[in-house]
Amino acid sequence: MTAFCANTIWRGMTPDDLEAVTTLADTIHADYPEDKAIFAERLHLAPEGCLVLDHEGTPGGYLISHPWRGLVCPPLNALLHTLPQPADRWYLHDIALAPAVRGGGHARTAIEHMRGLARKHGLRWLTLTSTGPARAFWLAQGFIEEQPTAEEQAVLASYDAQARLLSCPISPTGEA
Template sequence: MITDLAPTIWRAMTPDDLEPTIHLAGKLHTDYPEDNEIFMERLALSPEGCFVLQGPEKLEGYLLSHPWRGTLTPALNTLLHRLPAQPDRWYLHDIALTEEVRGQGCAQKAISLVEQAAQDHRLPLISLVSTRHALGFWHKQGFMAENTPAEEQAVLASYDPYAQLLSRPVHL
């Protein structure tokens, strides 16, 4: 039997998506847990940087991102309280995908959404903290390690001992 299911697409996150997004994060990021307030705050501060991957029956992923300034990034599970007044980069906080949609180009589409947000805000860089498991993926996407100040090393350690701050120019 063939069913006509809607395609899996990235769409803007709404407050109604927070509960399933938080649930998904708990399943996918057992090594990097964050409080519910982190998700709520990121959506409130930067709705233009938050998306969900809507599958035919459930959410298959999410993306959290926002404007940022400098190489001192938010530690894991830390509220921002406000965004910088004069950002110099777009910060990709998290892309998470279920196993079912990995390898289908969904992450690259999410990165394109981040790139568009950076362009819309006229920011020349995209930055992120990569955990040890994802370094190879991010390097393939053109992200390179940044020189980081000593204070950033403590932030990176909140993720794992191998975490790195990576950045790449926005393709204008």
Template sequence: MPALDWRPMRAHDIGGVIDVARASFPDHFEARACFEERLALFPQGCLVLAQAEAVKGYVIAYPWPKGAIPPLNSLLGQLPDARDSFYLHDLALHPDVRGQGHASPAVEQVARELRAAGGHEFALVSVNGTKGFWRSMGFDPVAASADIQRKLESYGEGAAYMIRKL
């Protein structure tokens, strides 16, 4: 069986990324155009876990203002000029490869890319009961403003805004 390796995402990977997203986030699915746009806007924040050419996981991160949550299933249009704060939009693994230690290398690889791009911190929304997992990756929950709290409601019960210093 070919090895699983994290590598930069390419345009032809998007179909596999969508398959992993459907399996991972059935209640928060995003359109193909969202994945394509994020790759085009900030390719250095997009990786796939590949087994030969099969996509088994992906991570997407990009510059985004601290304390703000990008809208789900929406095109961003452009990214902010500031590169000090980043948002981890998704980290998803196909059910076949979960629990095998693939998440941590992806988070660390993206963290290196974000630091190289000038980042000082990176934020995410923890969903589906994953707060403990993200804490183990160095992210801490932060008090959410009323605006953030309203946006978190669209992510489901227990969603939390979390930040990690780079």
């Protein structure tokens, strides 16, 4: 899954990456803090949905994603303990790219990876919680805004006042 630079590739995350991932999260998403245990748990529960963007041998970004059920997203900085069964969508928990690797198409590559995972698991939707600053990016990627219930709105408030639930349909064949 290589994007534009041969020295910058998405690869599977390992437990050894968690310190760097936490440092990136603390830097890039300073307004949305999460404990290292959150990232470790997601890696344990859904390793195929956890990637690191290796940029010249150093983590330059990460993707945390996993199967999920329904639109009520996990609250910020909350352990899941288990994944819901059966899942009905693939949930993007977090993606972060260091400034040095932005603009290289790496986020789009990660989105395509998640679409592939959703198809592999027979899921028809990607879902995410968009923070206010990221909303325009996700809408440009084909995501649409969901109308949250009161329960969903309460969880969104743990992110920020502009947080929104966004979803994108997945073609089972990979066609647009």
